[in-house]
Amino acid sequence: MLGVGSLIYARVLVANKDMSPELVCYHANTKAEGFGELAGGYVFQCSMGLARSLLLGTNPVLPYLGQLFPYETAVGANGRVWVKSDNPRHTILLSNCILNSEHLTLPQIDLMIKKMKEKVG
Numbered sequence: 001m002l003g004v005g006s007l008i009y010a011r012v013l014v015a016n017k018d019m020s021p022e023l024v025c026y027h028a029n030t031k032a033e034g035f036g037e038l039a040g041g042y043v044f045q046c047s048m049g050l051a052r053s054l055l056l057g058t059n060p061v062l063p064y065l066g067q068l069f070p071y072e073t074a075v076g077a078n079g080r081v082w083v084k085s086d087n088p089r090h091t092i093l094l095s096n097c098i099l100n101s102e103h104l105t106l107p108q109i110d111l112m113i114k115k116m117k118e119k120v121g
Contacts, residue, residue: 002037006037007038008023010025042082042083044081048077060106065098065116070085093119
């Protein structure tokens with residue numbers, strides 16, 4: 001059971017103008033694969049282009065950040081990104097790095113991550 005204001009990671013099963021939308025919290029192969037309620041963490045909105053690059057893996061920022069500290073993330077096709085780490089400071093760094101990566105080249109992302117390593121320790 002979900003409460004009002006709960007954050008869920010789901011996919012749209014049915015959406016048309018004549019029916020209420022139907023969401024499901026499992027992948028097409030009937031496995032959960034990370035779908036469901038997202039507890040804690042921080043949600044922010046990014047551009048659709050950035051969300052798509054994160055989903056497709058063409059933006060290297062998420063693997064690079066994983067080298068700094070552990071975290072969880074869920075990226076929606078609607079441009080919403082959820083991040084969660086054990087440390088609130090790391091969560092803020094995660095969200096800022098992800099947002100900043102949109103307009104950076106690969107060498108610039110490398111430099112940004114190196115600077116984060118120095119700050120994180």
